[in-house]
Amino acid sequence: MPLGTLDRTPPPFFKQGPSALSKLVVFSAVSVFLMVADLRLQVTAPMRSAIATALYPVQWAVMQPVQAAMGIGGYFSSLHRAQQTEADALRRLAHQADRHLQLEQLALENQQLRELLAMRERISSPSVGAQVLYDSADPFSRRVVIDRGQTHGIVAGSPVIDESGVLGQVTRVYPLVSEVTLLIDRDQVIPVLNTRTGVRGVAFGQPSASGDGLELRYTLASTDIEEGDLLTTSGIDGVYPPGLPVARVTRIERRAESSFSRVQCEPMARMQGTLHVLVLGPTGLQLPPPPAPEEGPNRQRRDRHGNTPGAAP
Numbered sequence: 001m002p003l004g005t006l007d008r009t010p011p012p013f014f015k016q017g018p019s020a021l022s023k024l025v026v027f028s029a030v031s032v033f034l035m036v037a038d039l040r041l042q043v044t045a046p047m048r049s050a051i052a053t054a055l056y057p058v059q060w061a062v063m064q065p066v067q068a069a070m071g072i073g074g075y076f077s078s079l080h081r082a083q084q085t086e087a088d089a090l091r092r093l094a095h096q097a098d099r100h101l102q103l104e105q106l107a108l109e110n111q112q113l114r115e116l117l118a119m120r121e122r123i124s125s126p127s128v129g130a131q132v133l134y135d136s137a138d139p140f141s142r143r144v145v146i147d148r149g150q151t152h153g154i155v156a157g158s159p160v161i162d163e164s165g166v167l168g169q170v171t172r173v174y175p176l177v178s179e180v181t182l183l184i185d186r187d188q189v190i191p192v193l194n195t196r197t198g199v200r201g202v203a204f205g206q207p208s209a210s211g212d213g214l215e216l217r218y219t220l221a222s223t224d225i226e227e228g229d230l231l232t233t234s235g236i237d238g239v240y241p242p243g244l245p246v247a248r249v250t251r252i253e254r255r256a257e258s259s260f261s262r263v264q265c266e267p268m269a270r271m272q273g274t275l276h277v278l279v280l281g282p283t284g285l286q287l288p289p290p291p292a293p294e295e296g297p298n299r300q301r302r303d304r305h306g307n308t309p310g311a312a313p
Helices: 020-041 045-121 296-304
Strands: 127-135 143-146 159-161 166-173 178-182 189-194 200-206 213-220 230-233 245-254 260-267 276-280
Antiparallel strands (some): 127 143, 127 276, 143 178, 159 166, 159 276, 213 260, 230 245, 245 260
């Protein structure tokens, strides 16, 4: 084919298609028209609703694994937080319980100290405060050990009281500690006075498996004594000051075959669990010494003056 017969003219518009610029202009105009029409006339709302309805099952199926993973992660995180919260609450509860026990102990000690101070104000005898360290290891005796000894001025025979009454008597003294024998020990004896009738008696310690107490021995069956009578120290022994609460009568057994009644008493002091006590000075140490006996010549001179029985006036 000769070269002169080739057609060098460009193809027509419909074969070549529009240019890129014309496409941009046309599609931009259509986009603006659609946006204006959707804004003013809401022409695309039904189409969006139809498309959203058609795509909802697909979206739901696609979101299920994501929601399951998020739920599992939230469950484990919530479980971990709950466990941590429970552990923190248990720790706080244990701490509060410990503080509560300490407060109860301090309140009990404070009350006992206040009552002991009130008891101390009613006693004229010199006293030393002491704390009970521990009970004696001997199971056949009723004794406690206090934290005061010879270096604190404690002497053997000193009466010991708590906030409620007489607790016992110091029987052994060491340099730093002392041993106190309680009233309920079988070797302890204390003279008492019935505050209702004024009758004196002697109370003996009576330890037993059913309950330790005191027994008012040598009480005649005709003696006026009733259950509930308060027994206090009489002060005639030179050891205990008078008027200290000792025990309360709990049981009276009058036996026909005996002229004596069996009187059981309950100590006023707390024989178990006492924390703080007062150690008093023995009453015998505070009494004035007895007068010295006169010598022979003076006694003979008085006899010559007629002071001897049987002498002439």
